[in-house]
Amino acid sequence: LLDFDQSYTRLTRAQEVLFRASIVRSLCQCADVDYVSFEIDGEPLADSKGELTGPMNNENFIYNVGNEINAYSSTTLTLYFATAAGNELVPVEEEVVYSTNLSRETLVMQKLIEGPNDGNKELLPTLPADTGLISISVQDGICYVSLDSEAAMSPNNITEEAALYSVVDSLTEIPGISKVQISINGDVDRNFRDKLPLSNIYERNTDIVVSER
Numbered sequence: 298l299l300d301f302d303q304s305y306t307r308l309t310r311a312q313e314v315l316f317r318a319s320i321v322r323s324l325c326q327c328a329d330v331d332y333v334s335f336e337i338d339g340e341p342l343a344d345s346k347g348e349l350t351g352p353m354n355n356e357n358f359i360y361n362v363g364n365e366i367n368a369y370s371s372t373t374l375t376l377y378f379a380t381a382a383g384n385e386l387v388p389v390e391e392e393v394v395y396s397t398n399l400s401r402e403t404l405v406m407q408k409l410i411e412g413p414n415d416g417n418k419e420l421l422p423t424l425p426a427d428t429g430l431i432s433i434s435v436q437d438g439i440c441y442v443s444l445d446s447e448a449a450m451s452p453n454n455i456t457e458e459a460a461l462y463s464v465v466d467s468l469t470e471i472p473g474i475s476k477v478q479i480s481i482n483g484d485v486d487r488n489f490r491d492k493l494p495l496s497n498i499y500e501r502n503t504d505i506v507v508s509e510r
Contacts, residue, residue, distance in 0.1 A: 378420040423463035469501040
């Protein structure tokens, strides 16, 4: 258990996540440390929406190791963004140059959070721009994505289904991924926003996709 003073709260969002990840991953290398918890002046650390971060270990954070730290590659991603009505999705192919230290699934989530590029002004992002990607991994064809509580907000009146399936449909474009489970701060015992249970593992849904490119 680590207890920090109020100066911790002056970290930016990116600084805080990186600092927390470095501390947790470093301490969990110790033989007797399985989890690390953070407090601020004796109070459990909470995110921007007031949800407690709780005990954390290596699995709570993305960790990618490439063969060459400064190596870059290019790929074409198929990302699903929302129509102006907010209830349907449109696939968009985007050519991306990226560091090979990033996994393909991490890259997809980063691009979804960034939203459509300037050439697609008629399309809307499905996740808030300040959504945090806590962790992502793939096992047995299932991609497990943990987002922070910002993901539970609805930008531009995007429907719950459009937001969730923009993630699912985009990730299942990656070979080897057939299903997706989303969690909020690692919690699946809740709904995504109102009615879609996070305890479910979702397959791609093309019923709300209005065009193919």
